[in-house]
Amino acid sequence: xxxxxxxxxxxxxxxxxxxxxxxxxxxxxxxxxxxxxxxxxxxxxxxxxxxxxxxxxxxxxxxxxxxxxxxxxxxxxxxxxxxxxxxxxxxxxxxxxxxxxxxxxxxxxxxxxxxxxxxxxxxxxxxxxxxxxxxxxxxxxxxxxxxxxxxxxxxxxxxxxxxxxxxxxxxxxxxxxxxxxxxxxxxxxxxxxxxxxxxxxxxxxxxxxxxxxxxxxxxxxxxxxxxxxxxxxxxxxxxxxxx
Amino acid sequence: xxxxxxxxxxxxxxxxxxxxxxxxxxxxxxxxxxxxxxxxxxxxxxxxxxxxxxxxxxxxxxxxxxxxxxxxxxxxxxxxxxxxxxxxxxxxxxxxxxxxxxxxxxxxxxxxxxxxxxxxxxxxxxxxxxxxxxxxxxxxxxxxxxxxxxxxxxxxxxxxxxxxxxxxxxxxxxxxxxxxxxxxxxxxxxxxxxxxxxxxxxxxxxxxxxxxxxxxxxxxxxxxxxxxxxxxxxxxxxxxxxx
Amino acid sequence: xxxxxxxxxxxxxxxxxxxxxxxxxxxxxxxxxxxxxxxxxxxxxxxxxxxxxxxxxxxxxxxxxxxxxxxxxxxxxxxxxxxxxxxxxxxxxxxxxxxxxxxxxxxxxxxxxxxxxxxxxxxxxxxxxxxxxxxxxxxxxxxxxxxxxxxxxxxxxxxxxxxxxxxxxxxxxxxxxxxxxxxxxxxxxxxxxxxxxxxxxxxxxxxxxxxxxxxxxxxxxxxxxxxxxxxxxxxxxxxxxxx
Amino acid sequence: xxxxxxxxxxxxxxxxxxxxxxxxxxxxxxxxxxxxxxxxxxxxxxxxxxxxxxxxxxxxxxxxxxxxxxxxxxxxxxxxxxxxxxxxxxxxxxxxxxxxxxxxxxxxxxxxxxxxxxxxxxxxxxxxxxxxxxxxxxxxxxxxxxxxxxxxxxxxxxxxxxxxxxxxxxxxxxxxxxxxxxxxxxxxxxxxxxxxxxxxxxxxxxxxxxxxxxxxxxxxxxxxxxxxxxxxxxxxxxxxxxx
Numbered sequence: 012x013x014x015x016x017x018x019x020x021x022x023x024x025x026x027x028x029x030x031x032x033x034x035x036x037x038x039x040x041x042x043x044x045x046x047x048x049x050x051x052x053x054x055x056x057x058x059x060x061x062x063x064x065x066x067x068x069x070x071x072x073x074x075x076x077x078x079x080x081x082x083x084x085x086x087x088x089x090x091x092x093x094x095x096x097x098x099x100x101x102x103x104x105x106x107x108x109x110x111x112x113x114x115x116x117x118x119x120x121x122x123x124x125x126x127x128x129x130x131x132x133x134x135x136x137x138x139x140x141x142x143x144x145x146x147x148x149x150x151x152x153x154x155x156x157x158x159x160x161x162x163x164x165x166x167x168x169x170x171x172x173x174x175x176x177x178x179x180x181x182x183x184x185x186x187x188x189x190x191x192x193x194x195x196x197x198x199x200x201x202x203x204x205x206x207x208x209x210x211x212x213x214x215x216x217x218x219x220x221x222x223x224x225x226x227x228x229x230x231x232x233x234x235x236x237x238x239x240x241x242x243x244x245x246x247x248x249x250x251x252x253x254x
Numbered sequence: 255x256x257x258x259x260x261x262x263x264x265x266x267x268x269x270x271x272x273x274x275x276x277x278x279x280x281x282x283x284x285x286x287x288x289x290x291x292x293x294x295x296x297x298x299x300x301x302x303x304x305x306x307x308x309x310x311x312x313x314x315x316x317x318x319x320x321x322x323x324x325x326x327x328x329x330x331x332x333x334x335x336x337x338x339x340x341x342x343x344x345x346x347x348x349x350x351x352x353x354x355x356x357x358x359x360x361x362x363x364x365x366x367x368x369x370x371x372x373x374x375x376x377x378x379x380x381x382x383x384x385x386x387x388x389x390x391x392x393x394x395x396x397x398x399x400x401x402x403x404x405x406x407x408x409x410x411x412x413x414x415x416x417x418x419x420x421x422x423x424x425x426x427x428x429x430x431x432x433x434x435x436x437x438x439x440x441x442x443x444x445x446x447x448x449x450x451x452x453x454x455x456x457x458x459x460x461x462x463x464x465x466x467x468x469x470x471x472x473x474x475x476x477x478x479x480x481x482x483x484x485x486x487x488x489x490x491x492x493x494x495x496x497x
Numbered sequence: 498x499x500x501x502x503x504x505x506x507x508x509x510x511x512x513x514x515x516x517x518x519x520x521x522x523x524x525x526x527x528x529x530x531x532x533x534x535x536x537x538x539x540x541x542x543x544x545x546x547x548x549x550x551x552x553x554x555x556x557x558x559x560x561x562x563x564x565x566x567x568x569x570x571x572x573x574x575x576x577x578x579x580x581x582x583x584x585x586x587x588x589x590x591x592x593x594x595x596x597x598x599x600x601x602x603x604x605x606x607x608x609x610x611x612x613x614x615x616x617x618x619x620x621x622x623x624x625x626x627x628x629x630x631x632x633x634x635x636x637x638x639x640x641x642x643x644x645x646x647x648x649x650x651x652x653x654x655x656x657x658x659x660x661x662x663x664x665x666x667x668x669x670x671x672x673x674x675x676x677x678x679x680x681x682x683x684x685x686x687x688x689x690x691x692x693x694x695x696x697x698x699x700x701x702x703x704x705x706x707x708x709x710x711x712x713x714x715x716x717x718x719x720x721x722x723x724x725x726x727x728x729x730x731x732x733x734x735x736x737x738x739x740x
Numbered sequence: 741x742x743x744x745x746x747x748x749x750x751x752x753x754x755x756x757x758x759x760x761x762x763x764x765x766x767x768x769x770x771x772x773x774x775x776x777x778x779x780x781x782x783x784x785x786x787x788x789x790x791x792x793x794x795x796x797x798x799x800x801x802x803x804x805x806x807x808x809x810x811x812x813x814x815x816x817x818x819x820x821x822x823x824x825x826x827x828x829x830x831x832x833x834x835x836x837x838x839x840x841x842x843x844x845x846x847x848x849x850x851x852x853x854x855x856x857x858x859x860x861x862x863x864x865x866x867x868x869x870x871x872x873x874x875x876x877x878x879x880x881x882x883x884x885x886x887x888x889x890x891x892x893x894x895x896x897x898x899x900x901x902x903x904x905x906x907x908x909x910x911x912x913x914x915x916x917x918x919x920x921x922x923x924x925x926x927x928x929x930x931x932x933x934x935x936x937x938x939x940x941x942x943x944x945x946x947x948x949x950x951x952x953x954x955x956x957x958x959x960x961x962x963x964x965x966x967x968x969x970x971x972x973x974x975x976x977x978x979x980x981x982x983x
Contacts, residue, residue: 520902
C-alpha cells in the first residue's frame with residue numbers, strides 16, 4: 012500500500028472523526044434544551060458509531076490510526092517507520108482540524124473559532140491518561156483484527172462517561188477541538204496538559220501490554236526500525252490497529 | 255435471482271425503511287414532551303436498527319440498495335444494468351412513499367400529507383453531500399459482505415447527528431418524507447436541493463473510492479454494461495451493497 | 498434434544514423475556530419523571546438486549562421461539578410437529594405469565610394484577626400485524642444462524658418505535674402484559690384484537706417469505722408433518738429460529 | 741499462562757470495570773439534572789461497553805471473570821483450582837476497590853468514602869439472585885467463545901433495568917460500590933444481603949445449566965480438582981468465560 016494512499020485514508024478518517032465529534036456536539040446542544048446528559052449521550056453514540064465504521068473501512072488501507080498517540084506507539088514498537096510516523100501525525104492533525112471546520116460549515120457557524128471551554132486540572136489529566144492507556148491496551152491486545160472496530164469504539168464510548176475529561180484520548184482531536192467554541196471544545200491553553208497526559212497514558216500502556224500479552228505475539232522488533240522492516244508484507248497488513 | 259424478486263425485495267425494504275423513519279419520528283415527538291434531542295435519539299436508534307436488519311435480510315436477494323443514489327453509483331461502475339437501475343429507482347421511490355403512508359395509517363393520521371418542515375440552505379446541502387459521500391464510500395469500500403449491514407447503519411446513525419440536515423442521504427426517502435407533515439418531514443420545495451446534494455456527494459465518493467480502494471478490488475468493468483455482464487454469477491451475488 | 502429440555506428452554510426464555518419487558522417498564526416509569534420517551538427508550542434497550550442474549554443462548558436448545566406466532570408458522574411449514582407446537586405454546590404462555598409475576602415480585606408490587614392500559618383501534622392492530630410480519634420474515638429469511646439473535650432483537654427494537662402499538666408481536670407476551678397494570682400493560686379486553694392482528698401478520702409473512710426466499714432454501718416439506726420428519730437430524734438443529 | 745499474568749489481567753479488568761460503574765454514575769448524575777432515568781441510561785451504556793471490551797481483551801489471558809461468583813462456579817465445576825480461585829477473588833475485590841478510588845480521583849472527590857445509599861429488601865435480593873442466575877447461565881451456556889463478550893454485557897445491561905436492584909450481580913463490585921457515596925453506591929450494611937443473593941442465584945444457575953446444556957458439553961470433571969487438571973491445555977484456554 013503506497014504511503015500516499017495510506018495518508019489519504021488517515022486524512023479522510025481523521026476529518027470525518029473530528030467532524031462527527033464537533034458536529035454531533037453542536038446538534039446535541041441545540042436540541043437538548045440544556046440537559047447536558049442527553050447532549051453527551053447523543054455525542055457519544057455518534058462518535059462510537061462513526062469510529063467503528065471508519066476503523067472497519069480504512070483499517071485495511073492505513074491501519075486506521077487517526078491518532079498521533081497510536082502512531083507513536085506503533086513507531087516505538089517497530090511497526091511504523093519514523094518517517095511514516097511523522098507524516099501520519101501531520102495528516103492526522105490537519106484532517107482533524109479540517110473536520111472541525113467542516114462541522115462549522117455544515118451548521119452555519121464561523122469556520123475559524125477559538126474555544127473558551129475550560130478543561131484542566133489533575134482529575135481531568137488523570138482521566139486522559141486512563142482513557143489513552145485503555146485505548147492503547149485495546150489496540151495492542153485485541154486478538155482478531157475484525158474486532159478492533161467495535162472494541163476501540165466501545166472503549167471510547169465508555170470513557171466518554173467514566174472519565175472526568177470525557178475521553179479525548181487523541182492529540183489530533185484535542186487540537187481540533189480547541190478550534191471549536193462549541194460543546195466539544197477545549198481552551199487552547201488547556202491543550203498541552205491534555206496531550207501530555209494522553210502520551211503518558213499511551214506509553215504506560217505500551218509497557219503494560221508487553222507484560223500482559225507478551226507470549227501471545229511475535230517477538231518485538233529489536234534494534235532500529237528500517238523502512239524495509241516496516242514495509243515487509245504481513246506486518247503492515249496483518250492487523251488493523253486503531254485509535 | 256429474477257428481476258421480479260429483486261424488485262419485490264427493494265420494494266419491501268424501502269417500504270419498511272420509510273415507515274420506520276416516519277413512524278418512529280411520530281412516536282418520538284408524541285412522547286418526548288418537546289425535547290427534540292430525545293425525539294431524534296429515538297428516531298436514530300429505530301432507523302439504525304431497521305436499516306441493519308433490512309440489509310442483512312434482503313441484501314442476498316436484491317443487494318439491498320433501497321436508495322437511488324446507491325443504484326446510480328452501481329450502474330456507473332458497471333454492477334447494475336441501466337434497465338435494472340431504472341426499475342430499482344422507481345420501486346424504491348414507490349416503496350418509500352407507501353412506507354410513509356403506512357406510518358400515517360398506523361398512527362391514525364391523514365394518509366396523504368404535504369410537509370411544511372423547512373430544510374434548506376448551504377449548510378444542510380453540504381450536510382447531505384457529506385452524508386451521501388460517506389454512505390457510498392462504505393458501500394464501495396467494505397471488505398466483508400456481512401459487515402455492510404452494521405457499517406451502513408452506523409454511518410447513517412452518526413450522520414443523523416453530525417450533519418445539519420440529519421442525513422437523509424437518499425433521494426427516495428427524501429421524496430417520501432415530503433409527503434409527511436411530521437417530525438421527519440421536508441417541504442416539497444426543498445426536495446430538489448437535497449437530492450442534488452446527495453447525488454453530488456455520491457459521485458464524488460465514487461471517485462474517492464477508486465483512489466482509496468483501487469488495488470484491493472477486481473478491475474472495474476470497462477465499456478458499456480450489458481445485461482449479461484450484470485447477470486454473471488459471482489458479481490451480483492458476491493457482495494451485499496446497500497443504502 | 499429431548500422435548501423436556503426444549504420446553505425448559507422455552508419456559509426459561511419466555512420467563513426472562515416477559516420479566517424484562519414488564520420489569521424494565523416499571524423501572525423506567527419510576528425514574529423517568531413523566532417523560533414517556535425516555536421510559537420507552539430504556540424499555541426498548543432492555544428488551545433488545547435480553548432478546549438477543551436469550552436467542553443466542555437458548556436457540557441451540559429449543560430454537561428459541563418464545564412466541565406462539567413463531568411456533569405456529571414453524572408448524573405450518575413443517576419444521577415443528579403439531580404436538581410439540583401445542584406444548585411450546587402452553588409453555589410460552591405460562592413462562593411469560595410467570596415472568597410478569599417475577600417482575601412484580603422484584604419491584605414489590607402485587608403479584609397478580611389486571612391492566613387498565615387501553616390499547617385498541619385499527620392503527621394499533623395494523624401496527625401489530627406489521628410488527629409480526631417483519632418478525633416472521635426475519636425468522637424465515639435470515640441466512641446465517643448466528644445472525645438471528647441480533648436481527649430479531651433489532652427488528653423488535655425498531656418496531657417498538659415505528660408502530661403505534663409498540664410492537665408486542667407475540668401472543669404470549671400480550672397475555673402476560675394483560676396481567677400487569679404497569680407501563681407495559683394492556684387491558685385484557687384488548688388482548689384478542691392484538692393476537693388476531695399478530696397471527697394475521699405472521700401468516701402473511703409466511704407467504705411473502707416463500708416468494709422472496711424460495712430458491713434459497715431447501716424445498717418445503719409437503720404433506721402432513723410427522724414426528725420423524727421433525728426429529729430428523731439437521732432440520733431441528735440446522736438453524737436457530739426465533740421470536 | 742502463568743498465574744501472575746492471569747491475576748494481572750483480573751486486576752486490571754476489575755479495576756476498569758469498577759471505575760466505569762462508579763465514574764459513569766458520577767458523570768451521569770452531575771449532567772442529568774435530576775432525571776434518574778437518563779443517568780441510569782448513561783451508566784448502563786458505559787458499563788455494557790466497557791464490560792464487552794474487557795472480556796474480549798482479557799478473556800484470552802485470565803478468562804475475564806472479574807467476579808467472585810463466576811470464579812466460585814468455575815471452581816465448583818472443576819475448571820479452576822481452589823488455590824487459583826482464592827487468588828482470583830482477592831485480586832477481583834482489590835481491583836474493584838482500586839477502581840472506585842480511581843473514579844473518585846478522576847472526579848476530584850474524596851478517595852475514601854462510605855456509601856449512604858440504601859439498597860435492601862426482598863425485592864432487591866430477588867433481583868440480585870435473578871441477575872446472577874442469568875449471568876452464570878450465559879457464562880456456562882454460550883456456544884462460541886467470541887460471543888461471551890456481547891452476551892455477558894447485554895445481559896448485565898438488560899438487568900440494570902429489569903431488576904429492582906439494578907443488577908450488581910458481582911460480589912467484588914458490590915464491595916467496591918460500598919466505598920463510594922455516589923450514584924452507584926450501596927450502604928456497607930446492605931452488602932451482605934446482596935452477596936448472599938448473588939451467590940444463591942449463581943449456584944442455582946450451575947444446576948440449571950447442567951440440565952439445559954448437559955449433552956452439549958464435555959463431561960464435567962469428576963473427583964477433586966488438581967492443579968494439573970486445571971492447567972491442562974485446551975481447558976483453560978478453550979473458552980473465555982466471564983463475568
